[in-house]
Structures are given as C-alpha cells and as structure tokens.
Amino acid sequence: MKTIAQKVIFYIFIIALTLTTSCRSEETEFIQAPEDEVLVANSSVANLMQKTSLNDGSNDNIICNANCFNIKLPVTVNVNGNTIIINSEEDYKIIEYIFDEDDDDVDTIYISFPITIILSDFTNVAINNYTELYNYSSTCNGENEIDDDIECLDFNYPITASLYNSNNEIIDSVTITSDIQLYGFIKNLSSTDFVTITFPITVTLYDGTELTINNLIELKNHIETYDDICDEDDDYDYNDDDCNDCNQDQLLDVLTNCSGWEVDRLKRYGNDYDNYYDGYTFNFYPNGTLSVYWDGISAYGTWVASGEGNNMVVTVNVPGLDYCNNDWVLHEISKYTETKIDLRVGDNDRLRYAKSCN
Numbered sequence: 001m002k003t004i005a006q007k008v009i010f011y012i013f014i015i016a017l018t019l020t021t022s023c024r025s026e027e028t029e030f031i032q033a034p035e036d037e038v039l040v041a042n043s044s045v046a047n048l049m050q051k052t053s054l055n056d057g058s059n060d061n062i063i064c065n066a067n068c069f070n071i072k073l074p075v076t077v078n079v080n081g082n083t084i085i086i087n088s089e090e091d092y093k094i095i096e097y098i099f100d101e102d103d104d105d106v107d108t109i110y111i112s113f114p115i116t117i118i119l120s121d122f123t124n125v126a127i128n129n130y131t132e133l134y135n136y137s138s139t140c141n142g143e144n145e146i147d148d149d150i151e152c153l154d155f156n157y158p159i160t161a162s163l164y165n166s167n168n169e170i171i172d173s174v175t176i177t178s179d180i181q182l183y184g185f186i187k188n189l190s191s192t193d194f195v196t197i198t199f200p201i202t203v204t205l206y207d208g209t210e211l212t213i214n215n216l217i218e219l220k221n222h223i224e225t226y227d228d229i230c231d232e233d234d235d236y237d238y239n240d241d242d243c244n245d246c247n248q249d250q251l252l253d254v255l256t257n258c259s260g261w262e263v264d265r266l267k268r269y270g271n272d273y274d275n276y277y278d279g280y281t282f283n284f285y286p287n288g289t290l291s292v293y294w295d296g297i298s299a300y301g302t303w304v305a306s307g308e309g310n311n312m313v314v315t316v317n318v319p320g321l322d323y324c325n326n327d328w329v330l331h332e333i334s335k336y337t338e339t340k341i342d343l344r345v346g347d348n349d350r351l352r353y354a355k356s357c358n
Contacts, residue, residue: 038196039189040193041186042191044220046186048220049186052153052154053179053180054149055121055183056151057069058151060089062096062099062109063075063077063092063109063111064111065137068136068137068140069120071115071117071118072115073087076111076112077110078108078109079094079099079107079108080101080108080109082098096334097336100334111130111133114126115133119136122184152226152228153204153211153222153223153226154179155179155182155201155203156203156204156210157177158176159198160198161185162195162196163193165190165192199215200213243310243312243333244309248305248306248308248312250333251330252286252305254357257357258339258357259283260281262277262280262282262354263351263354264338264340264354265350265352267350268349269348269349270348277324279295284303289302289303290302290303290318299318301316301321302316302317302318303316313327313329313330314328314343326343326345326349328343328349328351329344330342331344337356339356
C-alpha cells in the first residue's frame with residue numbers, strides 16, 4: 001500500500017508540474033516539492049546521501065596513510081623485506097602481522113608501481129611513483145580530522161527510484177545496487193530532475209544495527225543523527241581496534257583447540273622478558289583450567305575471559321608464574337605463519353602466546 005500511495009503522489013506531482021510548466025511565463029518559477037516524497041538536486045537529503053555513498057579511503061591507511069583515496073587491488077608491496085600481494089581488504093592484516101612480529105625494529109613498506117588509486121568520488125587515477133602518490137596524499141585530511149564522507153551508516157542495496165525530467169517529460173525507473181552507482185546518480189541530478197524512492201529502505205549502522213527508513217525526512221534525520229556518532233578510524237594506527245569482532249567463543253576455540261602454546265612476547269613493568277619462559281608450554285582447557293610444563297615440572301592454574309570485543313579481559317592465574325598472571329586485555333588474535341594471542345595492559349605489560357596450529 002505504501003508503494004502504491006507513493007506512486008500516486010508522484011504522478012499527481014508530475015501532472016501538476018506539467019500543467020505548471022506548460023503555462024508558466026518566462027520568469028523563473030520555483031516549484032516546492034513535498035520534502036518527504038520527492039528527491040531533488042542539491043537538497044539537504046541529497047547531499048547527505050551523496051556523502052554517505054562516498055568512497056572511504058581510510059581502510060588501507062596501513063599502506064598509504066591517506067584518508068581520501070584507496071589503492072586499487074591487487075597491489076604488490078614489500079613489508080620488512082617480505083613481498084606480499086594484497087588481493088583483498090583481509091590481506092591488510094598480513095601487513096600488520098609482519099609489523100607486529102618485532103616491536104624493536106623499524107617497519108618499512110614499499111609499493112610496487114604503477115598503481116591505480118580510487119578517489120572519494122570513485123575517480124580512478126594512474127600513479128607511477130611516490131612523488132605522484134604524495135601529490136594526492138598531501139591533499140587528504142590528517143588523522144581523525146573531519147572530512148566529508150559519512151562512515152557510521154551504510155545503505156543496503158538495491159534501492160529503486162523513479163525519475164522524472166520536466167524538460168523532456170521522460171519517466172524512468174532506476175535500480176541502484178552500490179555506493180558508486182548511488183553517488184553518480186545523485187551527482188548527475190539536474191534542476192529539472194525529480195525523484196521518488198521506493199520506501200521502505202534499510203541502512204546498517206556502524207554497530208551492525210539495521211534501521212528501516214520510510215521516507216526522505218526519516219532518512220535525513222537518521223543520517224544527521226548518526227553522522228558523527230562512531231569512531232571512523234581515520235587514523236594510521238592499526239593497533240587500536242584489532243579486536244572489534246573478538247568474542248569469548250572465538251577465544252575459547254583458538255586457545256583450547258591448539259596445545260603447547262609458547263610465550264612469544266613478554267613485557268612487565270616496562271621491562272622485556274621475552275626469553276624468561278623459554279621451554280615452557282601452556283595448555284588451555286574449556287573448563288577454565290590450564291597446565292604448564294617445563295623441564296619435567298608441571299604447574300596448574302586457571303584462566304577466564306569476560307567482556308567482548310576490544311574490552312575483553314583474560315585473567316590468567318598460575319601460582320609461581322607471576323609474570324604471566326594478570327587481568328590482561330585481549331588485543332588481537334592473529335593467524336599468519338603462526339597463531340598468536342596478544343594480551344596487553346596499557347603500554348607497560350604485554351603477553352603473547354604463539355603456536356603453529358592447524
């Protein structure tokens with residue numbers, strides 16, 4: 001019923017518009033469209049929709065430190081002497097894993113040119129060297145500075161729209177299936193174009209919540225409400241949000257399905273003890289107990305996880321192994337050449353277990 005009502009309103013609007021334009025004088029006329037039903041060029045809701053559909057350039061900052069464009073994949077990079085082909089966004093993690101291998105080295109990354117970058121408006125630009133790349137990156141806003149793109153909510157596609165042009169009186173139906181298509185659609189609207197969107201549509205918020213939108217006024221209000229409500233992660237630090245999707249079941253599965261964990265990194269009270277537990281093996285069990293073996297000696301303790309995501313706390317308590325005992329914050333679960341569980345407390349304490357697991 002909502003769709004039929006929208007179409008009736010739209011066609012009544014078209015008839016009124018046609019009668020008005022056929023009788024108008026040479027003076028410029030301004031036609032006031034119903035704000036909740038008809039989308040027109042340069043309206044506030046159209047501008048908000050366009051900003052929401054902009055290309056977010058911050059997801060590959062670990063390569064280029066530039067928030068206003070992406071490097072088109074695949075791209076070949078050399079990371080601390082390792083040649084890596086990046087085929088998807090998931091592969092950015094490989095770069096981070098290599099960077100995290102050693103805290104005391106100088107991390108380097110070199111890009112194999114030529115490459116193509118994708119600007120915020122989805123324009124593709126060929127780049128042949130670092131000088132050309134810098135010419136574009138220097139125009140981007142810095143870390144966590146306000147920019148045009150709205151990242152805290154995303155449109156769910158497809159979106160269907162009807163377009164009427166008052167110059168040629170052509171009515172067209174458009175199905176929009178991506179951000180790039182939506183951006184181009186709104187960008188190309190002229191002052192003689194009038195659009196109705198088939199509602200309801202849905203958007204997904206930064207936390208995974210899905211909202212149903214019933215008209216343009218609701219859409220405008222929701223975009224304005226959620227515009228700046230989340231951390232858009234427009235920084236160059238890939239170590240601050242590695243456990244966004246971590247949960248207790250995932251940690252339990254990784255820890256208990258692999259035996260013989262070793263201490264790969266250990267830092268307490270600002271001092272490094274990486275070799276302190278050489279030869280010790282740790283086994284975690286689903287019932288919350290753990291065992292440690294070294295030189296024919298066995299020790300037993302407990303472990304427990306609480307919280308979720310970047311706020312998950314892993315409490316380890318093994319009598320006699322004081323450097324392991326702490327209320328650790330789960331920093332990252334990484335799987336590259338080895339599986340690693342990285343636990344931290346502030347900048348002074350760190351414990352990382354590692355094991356080659358299937």
